[in-house]
Amino acid sequence: MFSVPTEVPAPDRARWLAEVADALDQAHRLLVELDVQSDATADALELHLRIEAARLEVQSLRLSRSVAPRRRSEPNWINQSAWPVERAG
Numbered sequence: 001m002f003s004v005p006t007e008v009p010a011p012d013r014a015r016w017l018a019e020v021a022d023a024l025d026q027a028h029r030l031l032v033e034l035d036v037q038s039d040a041t042a043d044a045l046e047l048h049l050r051i052e053a054a055r056l057e058v059q060s061l062r063l064s065r066s067v068a069p070r071r072r073s074e075p076n077w078i079n080q081s082a083w084p085v086e087r088a089g
Helices: 010-034 042-066
Strands: none
Touching: 010 042
16 A cells, blocks of 8 residues: 655654655644544545555554564675684695
């Protein structure tokens, strides 16, 4: 449903997701105030369900970004053994 660019720095990505979450929360509150569910028109119900699905997707993105392990570069191994290697010859 939503795609968050990965090349965007983490603070910008978090801010963007927070703004989207806030807008969806406002839309949800408006629907609750309008009591759209009691009208139960097909369009109103579909709108309500789409907003709820979007809210859950944004929440999932926010959680997955916060718990996802950071990519680590491989350690630079030194090609040196801790024990001296005896050379034949």
